[in-house]
Amino acid sequence: MKPASRPRDPRLDFFRGIAMFIIFIAHLPGNQWTLWIPARFGFSDSTEIFVFCSGMASAIAFGRVFELHGLAMGSARVLYRVWQVYWAHIGLFLAVAGLLAFVNDSGWVDYDYVGRLNLWPFFANPLLQLPGLLTLTYVPNLFDILPMYLVILAMMPLMMIAYYKVGRGAVAALILTFWLLATFRLVDLPAEPWSDRRWFFNPFAWQLLFFTGFAFIKGWIPAPPIKKRLMFLSAAIIILTVPFAYHGILNEVPELRAIADEIRLLTAKTEMGILRFIHFLALAYVAWVAVGVSGQRLLVGGIRGKIIRTIKKVGQQSLAVFLASIFLGQALAILRNELGLSGTVAGDALANLLGFAGLIAVAYLVGWFKSEPWRKLKQEPAS
Numbered sequence: 001m002k003p004a005s006r007p008r009d010p011r012l013d014f015f016r017g018i019a020m021f022i023i024f025i026a027h028l029p030g031n032q033w034t035l036w037i038p039a040r041f042g043f044s045d046s047t048e049i050f051v052f053c054s055g056m057a058s059a060i061a062f063g064r065v066f067e068l069h070g071l072a073m074g075s076a077r078v079l080y081r082v083w084q085v086y087w088a089h090i091g092l093f094l095a096v097a098g099l100l101a102f103v104n105d106s107g108w109v110d111y112d113y114v115g116r117l118n119l120w121p122f123f124a125n126p127l128l129q130l131p132g133l134l135t136l137t138y139v140p141n142l143f144d145i146l147p148m149y150l151v152i153l154a155m156m157p158l159m160m161i162a163y164y165k166v167g168r169g170a171v172a173a174l175i176l177t178f179w180l181l182a183t184f185r186l187v188d189l190p191a192e193p194w195s196d197r198r199w200f201f202n203p204f205a206w207q208l209l210f211f212t213g214f215a216f217i218k219g220w221i222p223a224p225p226i227k228k229r230l231m232f233l234s235a236a237i238i239i240l241t242v243p244f245a246y247h248g249i250l251n252e253v254p255e256l257r258a259i260a261d262e263i264r265l266l267t268a269k270t271e272m273g274i275l276r277f278i279h280f281l282a283l284a285y286v287a288w289v290a291v292g293v294s295g296q297r298l299l300v301g302g303i304r305g306k307i308i309r310t311i312k313k314v315g316q317q318s319l320a321v322f323l324a325s326i327f328l329g330q331a332l333a334i335l336r337n338e339l340g341l342s343g344t345v346a347g348d349a350l351a352n353l354l355g356f357a358g359l360i361a362v363a364y365l366v367g368w369f370k371s372e373p374w375r376k377l378k379q380e381p382a383s
Contacts, residue, residue, distance in 0.1 A: 010295040014295065014311055014315060016315030016316075017313070018049065019050045020318060021314070023047070024328070025352060027142065028355060030342055033348055040246060041241075043275055044276050047269075050318070052284065053213060054210060055209065058156065062077055062156065066164075075160075093140070097123075113330075117142060117330070132192070139192070140191075143326075145322070147201075148201035181204060182202045187204050188202050209280065231289060233282075245267075317367055328359070
C-alpha cells in the first residue's frame with residue numbers, strides 16, 4: 001500500500017518563493033533595488049532563507065525515503081538529486097556563458113559583457129577551465145550557490161548514518177565539527193586553478209544552517225514556543241543589528257564601521273559567522289510567528305490570497321526558478337543597458353518587473369509539466 005503523502009506546508013513554499021524574488025533582485029547587475037533587500041539591514045540575507053528552507057524540504061522529501069526504505073535506498077535517492085543539481089549547475093553556466101558570448105560577438109553592442117562577469121579566463125583557455133568546471137574546481141562568482149548546495153546534499157547520508165547508528169548527539173557533533181573547521185578555514189574548496197580564491201559559500205560551514213532546518217522538520221530539535229519574551233528578544237537582535245549592517249549608518253559613523261570590521265569573522269558570509277546564524281534564527285522566529293500556527297495567515301482569499309498563492313507556486317519550483325533567475329538577470333541587464341536605461345529608476349523597474357513575471361511564468365510552466373497532463377485521459381464526447 002502506498003503511504004499517504006505529506007501535505008505541503010504553506011510556510012515552506014511561501015518563504016522559498018520570497019527568497020527567489022530577493023535572489024533575483026540581488027543578482028540583477030547594477031540593480032538599485034538591492035539597496036532595499038534584507039541583506040542591507042542585517043547580517044543574513046535571502047541565501048540563508050534558501051538554504052534553511054532547502055534543509056526543511058530535504059527532510060520531507062528524502063527523510064521519508066530513509067525511514068521507509070533504509071540507508072542504502074535513502075542515500076541513492078539523495079545522490080540522484082545531487083546528480084540533478086550538478087547538471088543544473090553545468091547547464092546554467094553554459095547557458096549564461098553562451099548568452100554573453102553571443103551578445104559580445106554579435107556586433108550589436110560595444111560593452112564587454114563577458115568581462116563584466118569575469119568569464120574571459122574560461123574563453124581564453126577552455127582546455128584548462130572546462131575540466132575545472134566539470135570537477136567544480138572552477139566555480140566563478142554568481143555560480144557558487146548550487147555547488148554549495150550539492151555538497152551539503154551529499155553530506156546527508158553521512159548525517160543519517162550517524163543518526164541511525166549512534167543518535168542525534170552524533171549528528172550534532174558532526175555538524176559542529178564541520179562548521180568549526182570551516183570557521184577557522186581548516187577546510188575549504190578551490191574556486192579557480194590560477195589563484196588561491198576559495199568557494200564563496202563554504203559548504204562545510206553552510207551545512208550548519210541546512211541541517212538546522214532539516215532537524216526542525218525531523219523533530220530532532222523541538223519547535224520553539226510562541227512567547228512574548230522570545231519575540232522581544234528576536235526583535236531586539238534584528239533591530240540592534242541594523243547599525244552594524246546598514247551602509248548609510250556605517251558610512252556616517254566611523255566608530256560603528258570599526259566595530260563592524262572587528263567582528264567580521266562573526267558575520268562572515270563565506271564561513272557562516274555565528275552572529276549571522278543567530279540573526280537569521282531571530283528573523284525566522286519572527287516570520288514563523290507572524291504567519292500563524294501552521295501558516296494559517298497565508299490561507300486567505302481575495303487579491304492577497306492570489307498573491308500568496310503565486311509566491312507559493314514560485315517556492316514550489318525553486319530549483320527551476322533559481323536557474324531562470326540567474327539567466328534572466330543577465331539577459332534583462334543587457335536589455336536595460338542597451339536601451340540606455342542603466343542606472344535609471346525606469347530601467348530598474350522595467351528589468352525587475354519583467355524578471356518577476358519571468359520567474360512566475362517559469363514556476364507555472366514547470367508545475368504544468370510536472371503534473372504530466374498528457375497522462376490524463378481525455379474525456380470522450382457524449383454520443
